[in-house]
Amino acid sequence: MLAALAASQFAVMLATSIVNVALPQIRTATGLSDTGITWVVNAYGLAFGALLLAGGRVADLFGRRRVLIAGLGLFAAASLTAGMAASSAVLIGARAAQGAGAAAIAPAALALAMEQFPSGARRGKALGVWGAVSGAGGAGGVLLGGVLTQVWGWPWIFHAVAFGSALVLAAVAALVPSQDGRRAGRFDLLGTATITLALTSLVWALTTARSAHWTDTWVLTALGAAGILLAAFVAIELRRTEALIPARLFTTGRVAVGNLLMALLGSVWIALFFFLPLYQQQVLGSSPLATGAGQLPLAAANMLGSTLAPRLSRRVGATASLTAALLTEAAGLLWLSRIDADGSYLVDILGPSILVGLGLGVAFVQLTALAVEGVAPQDAGLAGGLVNTTRQVGGAIGLAALATLAGSVTAHATAHEPHVEALTAGYRAAFTVSAGVLATTALLALLLARRTLSRTTIDTPRPPAARTALSDAQTQG
Numbered sequence: 001m002l003a004a005l006a007a008s009q010f011a012v013m014l015a016t017s018i019v020n021v022a023l024p025q026i027r028t029a030t031g032l033s034d035t036g037i038t039w040v041v042n043a044y045g046l047a048f049g050a051l052l053l054a055g056g057r058v059a060d061l062f063g064r065r066r067v068l069i070a071g072l073g074l075f076a077a078a079s080l081t082a083g084m085a086a087s088s089a090v091l092i093g094a095r096a097a098q099g100a101g102a103a104a105i106a107p108a109a110l111a112l113a114m115e116q117f118p119s120g121a122r123r124g125k126a127l128g129v130w131g132a133v134s135g136a137g138g139a140g141g142v143l144l145g146g147v148l149t150q151v152w153g154w155p156w157i158f159h160a161v162a163f164g165s166a167l168v169l170a171a172v173a174a175l176v177p178s179q180d181g182r183r184a185g186r187f188d189l190l191g192t193a194t195i196t197l198a199l200t201s202l203v204w205a206l207t208t209a210r211s212a213h214w215t216d217t218w219v220l221t222a223l224g225a226a227g228i229l230l231a232a233f234v235a236i237e238l239r240r241t242e243a244l245i246p247a248r249l250f251t252t253g254r255v256a257v258g259n260l261l262m263a264l265l266g267s268v269w270i271a272l273f274f275f276l277p278l279y280q281q282q283v284l285g286s287s288p289l290a291t292g293a294g295q296l297p298l299a300a301a302n303m304l305g306s307t308l309a310p311r312l313s314r315r316v317g318a319t320a321s322l323t324a325a326l327l328t329e330a331a332g333l334l335w336l337s338r339i340d341a342d343g344s345y346l347v348d349i350l351g352p353s354i355l356v357g358l359g360l361g362v363a364f365v366q367l368t369a370l371a372v373e374g375v376a377p378q379d380a381g382l383a384g385g386l387v388n389t390t391r392q393v394g395g396a397i398g399l400a401a402l403a404t405l406a407g408s409v410t411a412h413a414t415a416h417e418p419h420v421e422a423l424t425a426g427y428r429a430a431f432t433v434s435a436g437v438l439a440t441t442a443l444l445a446l447l448l449a450r451r452t453l454s455r456t457t458i459d460t461p462r463p464p465a466a467r468t469a470l471s472d473a474q475t476q477g
Contacts, residue, residue: 001116001176001177002126004168004172004174005109005110005113006109006129006130007133007171008068008072008106008168008172009105009109009110009130009134009137010133010134010137010140011075011105011137011161011164011165012106012137013138014137014138014144014164015079015102015141016044016045016137016138016270017137017138017145017273018142018144019040019044019145019157020141020145020273020277021142021145021146021149021277021281021288021292022149022154022157023037023040025149026040030087030088036088039092039095040091040092040095041095042204043092043096044095044096044099045207045396046096046099046204046207047095047096047097047098047099047102047103048100048102048103048392049099049103049199049203049392049393050103050200051099051103051104052103052106052107052385052388052389053192053195053196053244053382053385053386053389054103054195054196054244055067055071055103055106055107055385056107056108056111056382056383056384056385057187057192057381057382057385058104058187059107059111059381059385060111060379064108064111064112064380065108065112065176065178067381068105068109068172068176069169069172069173070104071101071102071105071108072105072165072168072172073101073169074100074101074104075098075101075102075161076101076161076162076165076166076169078094078095078098078100078101079094079098079158079161079162079165080162081097082094082095082098083156083157083158083162084155103385106384106385107382107388109384110130110372110381110387111380111383111384113130114126114372114384115380124313124314124369125310127309127310127368127369128308128309128365129306130306130365131305131306131361131362131368132302132306132307135299135302135305135306135357135360136299138269138299140295140299142291142295144160145157145288146287146289146290146291146293147288147289147292148160150287150288150289186242187242188237188242190236191233191237191243194232194233194236195244195245197225197229198225198229199393201222201225201226202222202223202396205218205219205220205222206397206399206400207396207399208222209404214404244382245386246379248376248379249379249382249383254370254371254373254374255371255372255373255374257370257448258368258370258372258373258387259371259386260390260444261322261367261441261444262368262371262387262390262391263390263397264394264437264441264444265367265394265438265441266390266391266392266395266398267394267397267398267399267402267437268398268434268438269360269391269395270395270399271398271399271402271430271434272333272356272434274399275402275406275431276336276353278427279339279423279424279427280294283339283343283427284343284344294345294349294353297354297357298354298356298357301354301355301356301361302358302360302361303361304357304358304361305325305358305361305362306361306362306365307361308361309362309365309366310365312362318366318369318370319445321362321366322362322363322367322370322445323442324362325358325360325361325362325363325366326359326363326438326439326441326442326445327359327438327439327442328355328359329355329356329358329359329360329438330359330438331355332352332355332357333352333432333435333438334432334435335352335355336348336349336352336356336431337429338428339424339427339428339431341420341421341424359438368387371383371386371390398434398437402433403430405430406427406430407426408426409422409426409429410422410425413425413426
């Protein structure tokens with residue numbers, strides 16, 4: 001059952017990165033412009049990020065297994081449509097439908113996994129598996145995309161996802177037990193519509209700013225609309241008894257801290273899988289297949305870190321292991337900031353990739369555990385949707401900012417350096433800032449997570465049984 005649920009998460013992460021290597025071939029085949037081709041990536045991320053909260057709440061109210069199966073069905077159908085698309089409009093629309101399916105899959109699958117594996121060693125192991133497949137999906141997408149694009153052509157990246165999703169759907173239907181019908185509670189339609197529009201405006205503005213400019217009229221208008229809609233959402237939620245994001249979700253303080261730190265990690269995570277393949281192909285001249293194969297050590301290190309995360313948490317504590325993981329990833333990115341235009345994979349990429357993968361694996365598991373710890377069972381899907389939303393929105397913000405930075409540095413360097421040197425300078429700047437963001441995140445983790453844990457332990461009176469349960473949960477991270 002855990003394998004079937006984790007495979008659902010793997011499919012979501014795979015679809016995020018599998019198209020990156022194939023973008024040049026897709027652009028040639030569809031005739032999309034440089035700006036238009038970015039929407040093959042953006043359409044998925046936009047729908048995914050905007051609908052995650054709605055997907056999590058729908059899963060809580062109408063049945064997580066039912067919503068997961070429906071999401072997998074939509075995901076598979078949209079993937080098949082993308083592979084058969086005869087026009088760029090159909091391709092981009094299918095990618096948006098893929099994102100909508102993923103927004104139902106991710107929170108429902110995580111909630112089902114947490115429901116089946118209560119706090120303790122079993123949950124720690126389940127989260128280790130979850131982190132391993134999440135990282136493997138991101139890195140494996142680059143590898144699989146390179147293989148399929150080079151051997152059979154870009155449509156097969158979508159056909160493969162469609163076939164795999166159909167297999168996962170069958171596994172979920174066979175292995176995940178049926179649940180009761182609709183749960184008690186009302187769906188907050190107004191709040192859901194408001195936050196969905198707000199997230200759509202925000203993610204659209206951030207992704208558009210990468211190809212346009214931060215002072216573009218449409219970008220500024222969308223950012224302003226997002227701010228107004230977010231303020232309206234807060235006002236609506238304060239007056240609702242059945243709010244989309246109920247205040248009880250944040251009573252321990254750990255959910256808020258977990259989501260803040262996950263947003264910062266996401267801002268670097270998604271950008272890493274954007275810039276690293278570009279450096280390999282545009283500067284080192286690697287083929288799509290070689291670029292994909294180059295992600296294998298990072299994926300293996302990520303899986304190792306995710307597997308070790310529960311054990312590290314038991315030995316040194318959740319806060320210490322999280323802080324060390326973030327600093328390890330920061331060190332890897334700082335190492336990547338020394339890449340050279342005349343470099344090589346073995347010298348410039350292999351070593352830092354292993355450090356980044358190890359740190360990312362441990363950090364993802366610890367932050368996911370932090371963001372769902374202490375959440376009431378009826379809110380598990382929403383908590384899963386929230387932590388995925390913060391990672392996705394954080395990734396959109398980080399990628400937009402880092403892409404703008406890299407583009408600016410490259411444009412400035414082009415005036416007096418060869419093109420590959422200018423590109424490398426831009427990538428170096430992006431990796432340097434990413435390392436700084438993670439170092440700051442490590443400091444915040446040390447301060448906020450420990451403070452929240454102390455407040456939870458000391459300030460709230462508990463009977464002896466509750467204190468014992470809390471001690472066990474803290475030991476397991």
